[in-house]
Amino acid sequence: MTAARLLVVDDEPDLRTLYELTLLREGYEIDSAGSVAEALALLQAGRYSAVITDMKLPDGSGLALLRWLEQAGRPEKALVITAFGSAENAVEALKAGAYDYLTKPVDLRQFRLVVGSALGRVAPEPVPVVEDAAPAPAAATALRLVGESPAIRAVRSLIDKVARSMAPVLVQGESGTGKELVARAIHEHGARVKQRFVAVNCGAIPENLLEAEFFGYRKGAFTGANEDREGFFQAADGGTLFLDEIGDLPLAMQSKLLRVIQERSVRPVGATAESPVNVRILSATHKDLGAEVAAGRFRQDLFYRLNVIQIRVPPLRERLEDLGLISNRVLARIAQDAGVSPTPRLTAGALQTLSRYAFPGNVRELENLLHRALALAGGEWIDADDLGLPDALLDEGRSESQFAALDTPLPVAPVSEGLSLPEQLPSDLARYLDEVERAILLRALEQHRFNRTAAAASLGLSLRQIRYRMARLAISAGES
Structure with a gap:
């Protein structure tokens, strides 16, 4: 060589x-x-x-x-x-x-x-993923990064850039937006993909156990220490350590964490010497760490070390154009897990109802809603009533402009010629209207050789609006 x-x-x-x-x-x-x-x-x-x-x-x-x-x-x-x-x-x-x-x-x-x-020469041999919780399925890992909105495209672009270096990354976002999935994507796109990804929920560890859990301990270091045990840093050696909810760490532990990051070595509890560690640090929080620093609850020097590059994961309400795509992917996964075939689809009314909801729990809450709706619907279509969202929750704290652009009715255009209403309207009117809209879209797309921009212009729609409709109605790019 x-x-x-x-x-x-x-x-x-x-x-x-x-x-x-x-x-x-x-x-x-x-x-x-x-x-x-x-x-x-x-x-x-x-x-x-x-x-x-x-x-x-x-x-x-x-x-x-x-x-x-x-x-x-x-x-x-x-x-x-x-x-x-x-x-x-x-x-x-x-x-x-x-x-x-x-x-x-x-x-x-x-x-x-x-x-x-x-140069990729010193990483340890590949080992199974070690983490404090069960790893997310591969489908779920990619799920919350699905979408074509400018916000999620920016996130994916940043992931590609930061994955190539060792620079610490702070992932900031509300609960349920998929911060851990962003961290996993950084790990999986980088040179350490074959090494360990260790995920730690900093807020779930009792304060008196933090040092032992992070840095490990030696036999006899304290009552109950019957054998040597490695900590999170040693477990992640050669790979990536993801510190979720870093803002929940107490100040005393923040000081010890800062020293390890600076020195690149750890001293297990009860040990007399330090051991070198080679880890990449990724962290995440739903808090405003700048405000936490100002309030004296987070060390400024640690914030400076962790916040070299920041990735903000947008809440679901800021990328409603991705709602149809995400919902389809969620439904496909839950239907497969439940052995339901064919995969149920959302009616236009159901998707409109979802687009009027603020989703304080973001994609995680959407998954829970669709789990329940799938069970209640019991058929091929999920309607607004199956979602169980009270009218009082809809449009709460939201402006019409956030979703009005996605809900512009299709104009009557030349491509709709030849389509007519039946003499007797079907009982499932929402499903029938979906089929009519799908036919109009397909005809426009076929006329323009599936050039979405040209097809959208012929219907008086924007590119974003036709993408949204194609996702909602499960129209693929080359469907005939």
């Missing part, structure tokens, strides 16, 4: 030599530079597996190299070395696209570990 080729950039000859010797012993090929200009000349002349650069250089900052790599679309992983205690520089480097960072004086053991991690 060809040795990985690395570029080391540092203006101090002694340190540069130390890094070179350390990496040569690991079997890497090394080029070195003492300035931004020298480094750029080498980068323009050849390719590297990774670039290791000091932040402070005689003719500029190591960030200039990161920006050049980004603008040139280069694949090299970038590792940045910052001055001790310069958290601002570390955060700035991660935001600029650095894979990871080290602080001076550099611990050579940690140096080898971080470089190996960037």
